[in-house]
Each structure stands twice: as C-alpha cells, then as structure tokens.
Amino acid sequence: MINSKEARNAQEVLASIPSVDTKLVQQMLKDELRDLNKKIIVLDDDPTGVQTVHGISVYTDWSLESIEMGFKEDNTMFFLLTNSRGFTAAETEQAHIEIAENIVKVANKVNKDFIVISRGDSTLRGHYPLETEVLKNTVEQNSNVQYDGEVILPFFKEGGRFTIDNIHYVQYDEQLIPAGETEFAKDRTFGYKKSHLGEWVEEKTEGKYTAENTTYISLTSLRELNVEGITNQLLQVKNFDKVVVNAVDYVDVEIFVIALVKAMKAGKQFMFRSAAALTKVIGGVSDKSLLTREELIKEETNHGGLILVGSHVKKTTEQLEVLKTNESIEFIEFDCHLVLEANKFQQEIDRVIETTESLIKEGKTVTVYTRRERLDLGEGKKEEELKLSVQISDAVTSIVQRLSIRPNFIIAKGGITSSDIGTRGLEVKRATVAGQIKPGIPVWLTGEESKFPGIAYVIFPGNVGAVTTLKETVDMLNR
Incomplete structure (x- = not known):
C-alpha cells in the first residue's frame, strides 16, 4: 500500500x-x-x-x-x-x-x-x-x-x-x-x-x-x-x-x-x-471471453513449460513469490549482475540453459528469473544501465534460442523480455493475437516461420494482475 x-x-x-x-x-x-x-x-x-x-x-x-x-x-x-x-x-x-x-x-x-x-x-x-x-x-x-x-x-x-x-x-x-x-x-x-x-x-x-x-x-x-x-x-x-x-x-x-x-x-x-x-x-475489435487451455495448447508434448521472468517492478516480484508456492515447478535464479564480468556471465548463461533444457525434457515446468535487485551503476549512468539491461535480455533470450526441444508453452514476464524472446528467441515475423488468458495478458500464436510454430506464447506485462495472477495462469496451462 x-x-x-x-x-x-x-x-x-x-x-x-x-x-x-x-x-x-x-x-x-x-x-x-x-x-x-x-x-x-x-x-x-x-x-x-x-x-x-x-x-x-x-x-x-x-x-x-x-x-x-x-x-x-x-x-x-x-x-x-x-x-x-x-x-x-x-x-x-x-x-x-x-x-x-x-x-x-x-x-x-x-x-x-x-x-x-x-x-x-x-x-x-x-x-x-x-x-x-x-x-x-x-x-x-x-x-x-x-x-x-x-x-x-x-x-x-x-x-x-x-x-x-x-x-x-x-x-x-x-x-x-x-x-x-x-x-x-x-x-x-x-x-x-x-x-x-x-x-x-x-x-x-x-x-x-x-x-x-x-x-x-x-x-x-x-x-x-x-x-x-x-x-x-x-x-x-x-x-x-x-x-x-x-x-x-x-x-x-x-x-x-x-x-x-x-x-x-x-x-x-x-x-x-x-x-x-x-x-x-x-479498431472496432469485439469483446472476447478469456482463452481456455484447449484453445492454446493444440499440440501436447511430454515436456514441461517454460516461464521467463525479467521484469523488476514490485508487482512482478510479488507474483513470482506466490508462484514459488507451486512445488511442481522448478525455479532457477539467473545471476544477471555477473554481466559486469564477461567470463563469469557466460558460464552463468551456460549453466542456466543446460539445467533448463534438462528439466523441460524430463517433463518439468521451469521458471527462470533474473536476480531481483536492480543493477545500479549510480547517478548519471542511465544509458550505460540500459545497455547492460540489453545484454541481460540477450542472455535470457538465448535460453529460448538454444532450446533443442519444444516446451508445452512459454510465458515471458516483462515487456522488453517478452519482445526479445518473441522476435529473436522464437524468431517470429508475424504472429496472430489469440486473445487474453487473463485480463490484460495477451497470447500470441506464433507463425509458421517461427522456431516453434503455433506455440502459445503468453506475454505477461510486468505491472498487470493481482499477486496470484501469474500462478493462476501457470496452473491453468500446466495441468
């Protein structure tokens, strides 16, 4: 409050x-x-x-x-x-x-x-x-x-x-x-x-x-x-x-x-x-009821889903904490502050990707989240911080780029995160908006040209929903 x-x-x-x-x-x-x-x-x-x-x-x-x-x-x-x-x-x-x-x-x-x-x-x-x-x-x-x-x-x-x-x-x-x-x-x-x-x-x-x-x-x-x-x-x-x-x-x-x-x-x-x-x-767009799991997951796999959390706004961190109460989900913290040390940062990226791939293949849904404290370089360093945030987003995007198996669904939390994953991770050129899985939370169905054609890609804004909304979304897709 x-x-x-x-x-x-x-x-x-x-x-x-x-x-x-x-x-x-x-x-x-x-x-x-x-x-x-x-x-x-x-x-x-x-x-x-x-x-x-x-x-x-x-x-x-x-x-x-x-x-x-x-x-x-x-x-x-x-x-x-x-x-x-x-x-x-x-x-x-x-x-x-x-x-x-x-x-x-x-x-x-x-x-x-x-x-x-x-x-x-x-x-x-x-x-x-x-x-x-x-x-x-x-x-x-x-x-x-x-x-x-x-x-x-x-x-x-x-x-x-x-x-x-x-x-x-x-x-x-x-x-x-x-x-x-x-x-x-x-x-x-x-x-x-x-x-x-x-x-x-x-x-x-x-x-x-x-x-x-x-x-x-x-x-x-x-x-x-x-x-x-x-x-x-x-x-x-x-x-x-x-x-x-x-x-x-x-x-x-x-x-x-x-x-x-x-x-x-x-x-x-x-x-x-x-x-x-x-x-x-x-645009004269009609009302549409919230999407169901059946509308979104057309191709069932034995694999788990993938949730990527990049946004650092307070609401996202609160939603992540509630999601952690779901014991069926594996959580991996990505130490993005290592971006300041190139070799250690690359090792961290490799660790996260290898662990994520292995768990999804076993049928487990994985949440990868960036370290919650903001990287603060001090006063007058806005442009430098923005450039480092791009490097971090590139690293999160590479998780999807390097996946060799198709997850059951993908959720990206945060605007910049979801954009980079959509365009460079999933290689989408044109997507169709299926609708909303929760109020204000849209879903793309990816085009034929993308890495995983027709996958349900949930674009979850950092600042939308109640503290329980992320967990409710994952629970619905993960059952």
Whole structure:
C-alpha cells in the first residue's frame, strides 16, 4: 500500500460517475466507424500493447514488405512491434524515422489513408515525446499530412489505470494513487513527477507544450453524451497541441472516438499516444471471453513449460513469490549482475540453459528469473544501465534460442523480455493475437516461420494482475 495524501477510494470515485446507455453508444460508434476507411497502424513499444485485442496481426519488423502485408489485410488495424522501450533515444529516433518513411511509401503505393497510434505504457513510461514528434515530423516531410494535435489517452481498465479530473491514477487495492507518486514515476530511464496530464505534457516537453494550451475532454461531457461539444473542442485544436482524454471505462473511450472520427472526417489530423484501450475501440475489435487451455495448447508434448521472468517492478516480484508456492515447478535464479564480468556471465548463461533444457525434457515446468535487485551503476549512468539491461535480455533470450526441444508453452514476464524472446528467441515475423488468458495478458500464436510454430506464447506485462495472477495462469496451462 502506498501512503498518499492525494489517494482516492476507487469504489467511491467510480460509483460517483454518472452511467450512460452503453448500447446506444456502441451503435453510434459502429455507425461512425463504418466509413472511416483508414488503415490503423499501432506502433507498440513492447509486445504487451495487444492486451485488449484478438484476431489481429503483429509484425515484428517494420520493413516495407511487412507494412504492405498489414495494409493489404482485411483487418482495419495491424501492430508493428518496435520494442523501443528497450532502445536508447538515438535508436528510437532512427527506428521511428524509418517506420514513418515506410508507412508513407506503402500508403502511397496502395493509395490508402492511415492513422498512426503510438502505443505506450499506461503508467506513462517510454520515449515520450520523442516518438510522436519524430513520427509527426517524418510523416509531414514525406506526405501532404499536417497534424493538428496529439491525443493523450493512457486509460487502461484491465490494469487499473484511470484518468479523472485530468489526473492519471494507478489503482493499488482499493486506492487510486496519482501516477506521479508510484514506483513507475521513479523509473530511472523514464521517470516523471506530474500526475496531472497537462502538467505531465509540459514536464516531458520541457515547456514546449503547456498545460494551459492543452484541450481537456472531461468525464462530464463524455457522460452527458455531448458528442457535438467534444467534436467542436477537437476542431479547435492546432499547432500539435495536446488533447487529454479522461476515462474510467471503455464507454468513455467509445464516446470520445465517435467525436474524434467526426472531427477527422471534417479534415482534422491527429497523432496518438495511448495505452491499449484506444486501439480496441478505434479498431472496432469485439469483446472476447478469456482463452481456455484447449484453445492454446493444440499440440501436447511430454515436456514441461517454460516461464521467463525479467521484469523488476514490485508487482512482478510479488507474483513470482506466490508462484514459488507451486512445488511442481522448478525455479532457477539467473545471476544477471555477473554481466559486469564477461567470463563469469557466460558460464552463468551456460549453466542456466543446460539445467533448463534438462528439466523441460524430463517433463518439468521451469521458471527462470533474473536476480531481483536492480543493477545500479549510480547517478548519471542511465544509458550505460540500459545497455547492460540489453545484454541481460540477450542472455535470457538465448535460453529460448538454444532450446533443442519444444516446451508445452512459454510465458515471458516483462515487456522488453517478452519482445526479445518473441522476435529473436522464437524468431517470429508475424504472429496472430489469440486473445487474453487473463485480463490484460495477451497470447500470441506464433507463425509458421517461427522456431516453434503455433506455440502459445503468453506475454505477461510486468505491472498487470493481482499477486496470484501469474500462478493462476501457470496452473491453468500446466495441468
């Protein structure tokens, strides 16, 4: 529990917000989306952004070939996995220039308009504003598109992230804690202080965009179904100023998207920095019940499963401790701090891989977890720490790369970990999102080109779920 003077009781706050006719809203949304006729491209800074969708393709590179395949799909939307949360600022900039240039080239070739959504973390971490500024500038330089504004929408119900009175909250048990007071705001690479999203924008852009010039879409106007008023607000946005959307439920996003599409049809162009809720709504993705074991494990083996835990957020460590109560699972701690001593680090990697392979072959499910203390090089060493974390992630990825037998399933815990394992460990070029095994926890079914075609690959975000959720997921797959 976090002690905060600004904390609010979640139940009381959410109960105080007026209800709205959800069926009416959903019909209005369906009508508005019907003739939008733009391809939606979601750039995902780690693989967890597909945590609200199903039946959608994820491409793990941004080549012209992959982007063209995405444009030519029947689906309205596709994802490009950038994994940029694990990049340096320079690498992020270069990647986003390439992505934007390739999107424009393909859009011109197939003669199709597009929307770009930069899907970032619902707890506000990531390369912001760098990513969306580079996308904006590159698209504008290479096309006739001129962006009027940027929509900021970090609401993510499944993870307990709500925006109320322009303040972004993270739910801890029964409390809503302002995001700026959480462990996420203290992130060594992507930290921040402000919880009010207009002030957060001002902080992150170093005053280039101000809280005063930000447009705020209030819960009051959303719940009053004031679509015309919200549309008019959007029509006034210019100079790439920001639009902050308050939301506590999907219906708020749905009402906003109705107004947004009206504004876009009137000629307005927006860039988006959002969590995963917006993609589901604007992509017109239907609800789907949680996945069953039968849907996920099509090819039974006599082998155990593999769980890889890389994330160091507090929730992951708590979930790992609960998982350890399952006595049928073998646990291997990987001493990642040996990264500072090359020979010892290689010996440690070899030890972990050989032990893991042997146990899985015997039919035992194995959890490999990185040492829980963060590697701290001291002040002013953010880039060096990021580079070492990449080496550690490479080592964890090599466990999958060097496996000679197919596990029954694979679970990766943490965004950077799951991205590297998916792209380099499993060699996935295109995956299909099967759906969610638990709320906010997506599953890829890997493509034919991958190391283990059709394997259920569970992408478990570091900061999602209750303390028991990891164990419940493993228990379901492991029976």
